[in-house]
Amino acid sequence: MHVFFDTRKHPWLVWLGFALIGIALALLPFALAQVGTSWVRITNYAILYILLALGLNIVVGFAGLLDLGYIAFYAMGAYTYALLASPHFNLHLPFWVILPIGAAVAAFFGLLLGAPTLKLRGDYLAIVTLGFGEIIRIFLNNLSRPINITNGPQGIASIDPFRIAGVSLSSSDTFLGLTWSGPIKYYYLLLVVLMIVIVINIRLQNSRIGRAWEAIREDEVAARAMGINTRNMKLLAFAMGASFGGIAGGMFSAIQGFISPESFVLVESVNVLAMVVLGGMGNIFGVILGALLLSFVPEVLRYTVGPAQMALFGRTIIDPEVIRMLLFGITLVGMMLFRPAGILPSALRKRELETARVPAATTA
Amino acid sequence: MSDTARALLVANGISKRFGGVHALSGVTFEIRQGEIYGLIGPNGAGKTTLFNVLTGIYPADGGEFAFEGRSLAAVKPHEVAARGIARTFQNIRLFANLSALENVMIGRHVRTHATVFGAIMRNARTREEERAIEKRGYALLEYVGVARRANDLAKHLAYGDQRKLEIARALATDPRLLALDEPAAGMNATETAALRALLERIRGDGTTILLIEHDMKLVMSLCDRVLVLDYGKKIAEGPAAVVQKDEKVISAYLGADVALDVKRA
Numbered sequence: 001m002h003v004f005f006d007t008r009k010h011p012w013l014v015w016l017g018f019a020l021i022g023i024a025l026a027l028l029p030f031a032l033a034q035v036g037t038s039w040v041r042i043t044n045y046a047i048l049y050i051l052l053a054l055g056l057n058i059v060v061g062f063a064g065l066l067d068l069g070y071i072a073f074y075a076m077g078a079y080t081y082a083l084l085a086s087p088h089f090n091l092h093l094p095f096w097v098i099l100p101i102g103a104a105v106a107a108f109f110g111l112l113l114g115a116p117t118l119k120l121r122g123d124y125l126a127i128v129t130l131g132f133g134e135i136i137r138i139f140l141n142n143l144s145r146p147i148n149i150t151n152g153p154q155g156i157a158s159i160d161p162f163r164i165a166g167v168s169l170s171s172s173d174t175f176l177g178l179t180w181s182g183p184i185k186y187y188y189l190l191l192v193v194l195m196i197v198i199v200i201n202i203r204l205q206n207s208r209i210g211r212a213w214e215a216i217r218e219d220e221v222a223a224r225a226m227g228i229n230t231r232n233m234k235l236l237a238f239a240m241g242a243s244f245g246g247i248a249g250g251m252f253s254a255i256q257g258f259i260s261p262e263s264f265v266l267v268e269s270v271n272v273l274a275m276v277v278l279g280g281m282g283n284i285f286g287v288i289l290g291a292l293l294l295s296f297v298p299e300v301l302r303y304t305v306g307p308a309q310m311a312l313f314g315r316t317i318i319d320p321e322v323i324r325m326l327l328f329g330i331t332l333v334g335m336m337l338f339r340p341a342g343i344l345p346s347a348l349r350k351r352e353l354e355t356a357r358v359p360a361a362t363t364a
Numbered sequence: 365m366s367d368t369a370r371a372l373l374v375a376n377g378i379s380k381r382f383g384g385v386h387a388l389s390g391v392t393f394e395i396r397q398g399e400i401y402g403l404i405g406p407n408g409a410g411k412t413t414l415f416n417v418l419t420g421i422y423p424a425d426g427g428e429f430a431f432e433g434r435s436l437a438a439v440k441p442h443e444v445a446a447r448g449i450a451r452t453f454q455n456i457r458l459f460a461n462l463s464a465l466e467n468v469m470i471g472r473h474v475r476t477h478a479t480v481f482g483a484i485m486r487n488a489r490t491r492e493e494e495r496a497i498e499k500r501g502y503a504l505l506e507y508v509g510v511a512r513r514a515n516d517l518a519k520h521l522a523y524g525d526q527r528k529l530e531i532a533r534a535l536a537t538d539p540r541l542l543a544l545d546e547p548a549a550g551m552n553a554t555e556t557a558a559l560r561a562l563l564e565r566i567r568g569d570g571t572t573i574l575l576i577e578h579d580m581k582l583v584m585s586l587c588d589r590v591l592v593l594d595y596g597k598k599i600a601e602g603p604a605a606v607v608q609k610d611e612k613v614i615s616a617y618l619g620a621d622v623a624l625d626v627k628r629a
Contacts, residue, residue: 200484203483203484203486204480204483204484206494207478207482207483207486207490207494208472208473208476208478208483208493208494208497209478209479209480209483210483211462211466211469211470211473212470212473214459214461214462214466214470215459215462215470215473218458218459218460218461218462219457219458219459219460221421221441221453221457222453222457222458222459223459223470224421224440224441224442224445225419225421225441225442225444225445225450225451225453225457226442226445226450226470226471226473226474226533226534226536226537227442227445227446227471227473227474227475227537228442228470228473228474229440229442230442236480240480346461
């Protein structure tokens with residue numbers, strides 16, 4: 001078979017590929033803005049979901065710990081940002097101070113969830129984490145009395161946008177003859193954060209730490225017998241996963257400008273888990289793809305189901321809002337039936353040692 | 365006794381109960397540096413339980429192990445590995461969905477140091493350590509003879525290769541005592557012969573071996589000394605040739621009546 005893109009012979013092809021993807025991603029928001037600003041906003045939320053899915057992938061995909069309360073860490077990050085950068089407490093700290101705090105708070109709660117659940121696996125762990133997620137949400141809902149911390153179900157409004165060098169990321173500016181709307185500016189920030197998180201994930205997976213997580217996922221008893229401190233490694237997985245959720249939550253807070261406990265319900269946890277499972281547990285690019293699909297497909301359906309019915313039957317038979325979730329559900333069920341390991345199943349990482357070069361097939 | 369100076373592992377009155385069942389009662393023995401020590405006994409005699417107590421998976425109800433002169437009481441499994449005792453499992457417990465090479469690389473965990481920050485920053489030291497882990501992984505796969513399957517998933521390896529891979533993974537922790545739980549189970553004569561050569565070689569390279577095995581031919585030809593357990597009690601200990609002729613051992617394996625017949629014949 002002829003290989004058109006032999007990256008080993010032409011390593012520059014890899015860089016060319018990266019450059020093309022980079023240019024495409026850089027131009028994307030302006031192209032989307034032509035269709036409608038709402039699509040830039042949808043893309044931003046999709047990136048937030050990718051961040052969440054990558055964080056959850058550390059817990060579920062790498063370490064094999066089923067977590068149904070992951071959205072609680074998103075909430076911790078979001079509320080940390082909202083409380084430290086809004087008129088609610090009249091605090092207005094800059095985002096680069098709050099995001100690390102939010103990550104640390106979320107990581108702390110990750111440890112808090114991890115510590116009592118160290119001996120649990122599978123269904124039992126899922127139930128405890130589900131309860132944890134609900135506890136956090138209910139606390140947020142009720143921490144308005146006797147001291148008003150979270151402002152209860154009314155939520156927190158007028159949250160500060162991110163400001164870089166005095167420029168707010170929420171308002172529209174004209175620069176270089178282009179209109180830079182709020183969502184477009186946030187898009188670039190989100191993209192940078194996403195790239196950093198992807199690099200961190202890849203590096204973690206291909207490290208001593210990542211291998212220890214995967215060993216725990218595969219066989220905890222054997223992992224322990226191989227000298228892996230499973231307690232510390234599981235806590236580390238919970239804390240790392242949670243901190244990504246916390247960072248995503250802080251950004252969500254700033255982009256929305258308003259948050260309430262309603263944004264952090266159980267179905268959101270399930271949604272993020274579905275992204276991880278659908279994309280392919282443990283496969284970083286699978287998880288990204290899963291998050292993109294589950295973010296965009298419902299939106300695309302929102303705009304196409306109505307017109308499609310008009311074109312086919314001349315009238316709207318079923319309300320688009322109803323049918324789009326139905327189609328979405330059917331798609332999910334179908335996916336799981338035909339590709340149970342996800343769209344991109346966790347791939348075997350082939351290693352070829354520079355010093356020894358023992359290719360798998362040729363020596364056999 | 366002059367041998368105590370060379371004792372690697374001392375078991376002193378190890379007892380373990382599961383409810384009313386005395387899986388181990390007061391088992392005492394001593395493994396010397398550099399020997400291959402056999403652990404045999406009929407099914408349910410407590411051999412694997414002894415392994416699990418030794419490696420910290422179960423706490424002992426009585427007695428304690430001392431390894432290189434230090435007590436192993438209340439030491440957790442991962443710390444046992446760090447002390448220098450590695451084991452394999454009777455029912456192979458590989459990391460099934462990882463490659464053979466990665467399985468062995470995980471064995472290096474306890475001898476390497478990269479932290480989460482090192483992993484994220486991937487600094488020169490971490491990269492150097494990763495290279496060393498990978499190189500050692502390949503070397504160990506070659507050592508046990510499964511290097512050509514390095515990039516295949518562990519679960520796709522042939523049964524005999526899985527056994528060898530488990531040994532390679534255990535060796536990756538740089539053990540001074542290698543505890544093998546029925547490594548020859550399910551192997552044919554050729555594979556068993558190869559395993560025998562491998563174990564001789566491991567011993568020759570300075571690792572003491574504790575071997576649970578049902579293949580008596582292998583045990584008798586390979587082990588320097590043998591401990592026989594029956595119903596959780598030590599019934600014999602000594603050189604293979606002596607233990608083989610022990611009446612209690614014969615009756616434990618064949619039943620008392622048959623043992624008498626064998627004697628008469």
